[in-house]
Amino acid sequence: xxxxxxxxxxxxxxxxxxxxxxxxxxxxxxxxxxxxxxxxxxxxxxxxxxxxxxxxxxxxxxxxxxxxxxxxxxxxxxxxxxxxxxxxxxxxxxxxxxxxxxxxxxxxxxxxxxxxxxxxxxxxxxxxxxxxxxxxxxxxxxxxxxxxxxxxxxxxxxxxxxxxxxxxxxxxxxxxxxxxxxxxxxxxxxxxxxxxxxxxxxxxxxxxxxxxxxxxxxxxxxxxxxxxxxxxxxxxxxxxxxxxxxxxxxxxxxxxxxxxxxxxxxxxxxxxxxxxxxxxxxxxxxxxxxxxxxxxxxxxxxxxxxxxxxxxxxxxxxxxxxxxxxxxxxxxxxxxxxxxxxxxxxxxxxxxxxxxxxxxxxxxxxxxxxxxxxxxxxxxxxxxxxxxxxxxxxxxxxxxxxxxxxxxxxxxxxxxxxxxxxxxxxxxxxxxxxxxxxxxxxxxxxxxxxxxxxxxxxxxxxxx
Numbered sequence: 284x285x286x287x288x289x290x291x292x293x294x295x296x297x298x299x300x301x302x303x304x305x306x307x308x309x310x311x312x313x314x315x316x317x318x319x320x321x322x323x324x325x326x327x328x329x330x331x332x333x334x335x336x337x338x339x340x341x342x343x344x345x346x347x348x349x350x351x352x353x354x355x356x357x358x359x360x361x362x363x364x365x366x367x368x369x370x371x372x373x374x375x376x377x378x379x380x381x382x383x384x385x386x387x388x389x390x391x392x393x394x395x396x397x398x399x400x401x402x403x404x405x406x407x408x409x410x411x412x413x414x415x416x417x418x419x420x421x422x423x424x425x426x427x428x429x430x431x432x433x434x435x436x437x438x439x440x441x442x443x444x445x446x447x448x449x450x451x452x453x454x455x456x457x458x459x460x461x462x463x464x465x466x467x468x469x470x471x472x473x474x475x476x477x478x479x480x481x482x483x484x485x486x487x488x489x490x491x492x493x494x495x496x497x498x499x500x501x502x503x504x505x506x507x508x509x510x511x512x513x514x515x516x517x518x519x520x521x522x523x524x525x526x527x528x529x530x531x532x533x534x535x536x537x538x539x540x541x542x543x544x545x546x547x548x549x550x551x552x553x554x555x556x557x558x559x560x561x562x563x564x565x566x567x568x569x570x571x572x573x574x575x576x577x578x579x580x581x582x583x584x585x586x587x588x589x590x591x592x593x594x595x596x597x598x599x600x601x602x603x604x605x606x607x608x609x610x611x612x613x614x615x616x617x618x619x620x621x622x623x624x625x626x627x628x629x630x631x632x633x634x635x636x637x638x639x640x641x642x643x644x645x646x647x648x649x650x651x652x653x654x655x656x657x658x659x660x661x662x663x664x665x666x667x668x669x670x671x672x673x674x675x676x677x678x679x680x681x682x683x684x685x686x687x688x689x690x691x692x693x694x695x696x697x698x699x700x701x702x703x704x705x706x707x708x709x710x711x712x713x714x715x716x717x718x719x720x721x722x723x724x725x726x727x728x729x730x731x732x733x734x735x736x737x738x739x740x741x742x743x744x745x746x747x
Contacts, residue, residue, distance in 0.1 A: 284309045287611055288405055288417050290397045290556070291425035293320015294597040295588030295604035297380060299423050302608035304389040311417055312384070313407055315396040319380040321427050321589065322597040328375060329450045332368040334470060334628050337477035341509075341630070347667030359478050362453045393417075398557040402581055421583050421611035424556065424563070424571060425604060428549040428589035433462070433519070441524040444544045446471060455479045456542040460531055462519045463546035464490045466627050469502065471544060473629050476511050483512040483538055485519045485531070491627070494688070495639045497654070497672065501690045502629060505670055551590040566592050575617040577607035585611055594623060622706040626695035631671045634698035637686030637705045640676045651679040655731040657691055659739055662724045668692060673731045675711060682710035682735070687728070697725040704728075711735045 285308045289296050292314035303310050317324050343357045384392045394410035397417070405417040430445035432438065444452070446467050457480065461472045464486030476482040484490075484506070490499040490513070503513055520532035522543065529543040551570040558565065564572045564580035571579055571586040573593065579586050585607040587593075588600035599620070606616035627633035643650035654674040657663035663671075671690035678685055687701035704714050715732035719725060721744075730739050 286420045288419035288422045289425060291427060292318040292380065293425060293427050293588060294322055295600035296425035298601040298604035299608040300390050302605045303611060304387055306612045308612060310390045311393060312390055313393045313395060313397045319376040323372060323375050325447045325450060327597055329368050329372055330470060331628060332371060333450060334474045336364050337474040338630055341477040359455060361455045365453050398555060399561040402561045423607050424586040424590060425588045426552040426590045428551050428595060431548040431550040432545060433547045435519055435522055437522040441522055444542055446546060449544050458540040459542050459544060460485060460538050460540040461544045461546060464488060464492060465548065468546035469629055471546060472511060476509055483514065485517050485533060486515045487518055489515050498633055498688060498690055501671055549595060553590055576610045577603050622702045624698045624702040626698060631690050631692045632694035633690050634694035635688045636698050636702045638676055639686055643676050643685050648685060649679040650676055652676045653731055653734040655727060655734055659730060660727040661744060662722050662726065665722060673727045675731045677711045682712055684709055684711055684714060691724055693724045697728060700725050700728055
C-alpha cells in the first residue's frame with residue numbers, strides 16, 4: 284500500500300487526503316494547529332459573515348429607498364455578532380473536517396509540527412510530547428500562508444491587528460487605520476466602516492492596483508461616498524503605541540487610531556519545514572514552486588495551496604490538492620487556471636476572470652474591449668443602484684472572449700457564467716446571442732457582449 288504523508292489540514296490537504304484514501308493509499312495527515320486551515324477558521328468563512336452583517340447594518344442605515352422605507356441607525360453588538368460568527372465557524376469545521384477525518388479510517392491524523400529529515404522521511408514533534416518519524420512514498424506540503432508584515436519601524440511589539448485578530452475582536456474600534464490596499468484590506472475596511480468605525484486606508488499605490496485600473500478608481504469613489512478616508516500613493520511611516528492609541532506617521536500627517544490593521548499580503552508557511560533537506564525549490568518570496576501537476580523540484584514530493592506559487596484561493600487549493608493526490612497515485616492530472624474566477628467581497632463586489640486588456644496585448648492578442656456602465660443594466664436600474672461596470676475583453680480578429688472584469692452588486696454570481704464562456708472559447712457574438720433571464724445582474728454580460736456590434740441604449744428593455 285502506498286504511504287502518503289500530508290502536512291496541513293486545510294482545503295488542499297483535505298481534498299488530497301480524501302482522494303488518496305479513496306485510491307487505496309495509507310494516508311497520514313499532520314496538523315500543528317487548528318484543523319481546517321485558513322478558510323474556515325480565520326479567512327473566507329468568518330470574513331464573509333462579518334461582511335454580510337456589515338452590509339445589513341449599512342442597508343438599515345441607508346438605502347436608495349429611504350424616501351419610502353424609513354431607515355434607522357442599528358445598534359451594533361460586535362460581541363453577539365462574534366458569537367454567531369464563531370458558532371458557524373465551529374459548525375463547519377466539525378462538519379467538513381473533524382467528522383470527515385473521524386469517519387475515514389484510512390487517514391491517520393496526527394497533531395504536531397512536521398519537518399523534513401530527507402526526501403523520504405518526516406520528523407514530527409507531537410503535540411502531546413515526543414517525536415515520531417513518518418516515512419513516506421509520496422508527500423504533499425499544504426501548509427498554507429499567514430499575514431505578511433511590512434518592515435515598518437516601530438510596528439513590532441505593538442498590538443496591531445492582522446485579519447486574524449480583526450475577525451476575532453469582540454468590539455468595533457472608534458477609529459481604525461488600515462495599511463494595505465489589496466483584497467483583505469478593502470474588504471475589512473468597508474466592513475468595519477459600516478459597523479461604525481471611522482476608517483482611514485493607507486495605500487502605497489491605488490486601491491487594488493494589480494487589477495484593471497477602472498476597478499480601483501470605481502471602488503475608491505464608492506469608499507469615499509461611505510466616508511472612508513483614502514490616502515493613496517502614500518508610504519506608511521513609523522508606528523508608535525501609547526496609552527491605548529496608535530500613531531502612524533505618513534508624509535501628509537500623523538494618523539491616530541484605536542486600532543491598526545496591517546493587511547499587506549500573505550507569506551507562505553515554509554520556513555520551519557526544513558525544505559532544503561528534501562531538495563524543494565522556493566521562489567524569491569519563499570513559496571514552493573510547482574508545475575501544473577503540483578510536482579515540486581524534489582522527486583515524490585508535491586505541494587498545493589497557499590504555500591505554493593499558485594493563486595491564493597481556497598477553491599484553487601482544493602482543486603490542486605485533488606490533482607496532486609491523483610498524480611501521487613500514478614495519474615497525470617493538471618490544473619488549468621486559464622479561466623479561474625476571482626471575487627472580492629466589497630459592496631459592490633469586484634469579480635474578474637481571464638485576461639485584462641493589457642495582459643491580452645502582452646500575450647500577443649489584438650485586444651478589443653467594451654465597458655458597460657450599470658445604468659445600462661435593467662437590474663441595476665430597478666435596484667436604484669448603478670454603481671459599477673462590466674468590461675469584456677475580446678480578440679479583435681476572432682471575437683473570442685478573453686476576459687471579464689466587473690464591479691457590481693452580485694458580481695461574484697455573474698462571473699462564473701463568464702468563466703464558463705471563456706472556457707468554452709465562446710465569442711462575444713455567441714455570448715450576446717444567449718438567452719439571459721430579464722432583470723438579473725448576469726444579463727449585463729449579454730448586454731456588454733452586444734455592445735461590440737450595437738448601441739444597447741437603443742434596444743428595447745429585453746431585446747434578444
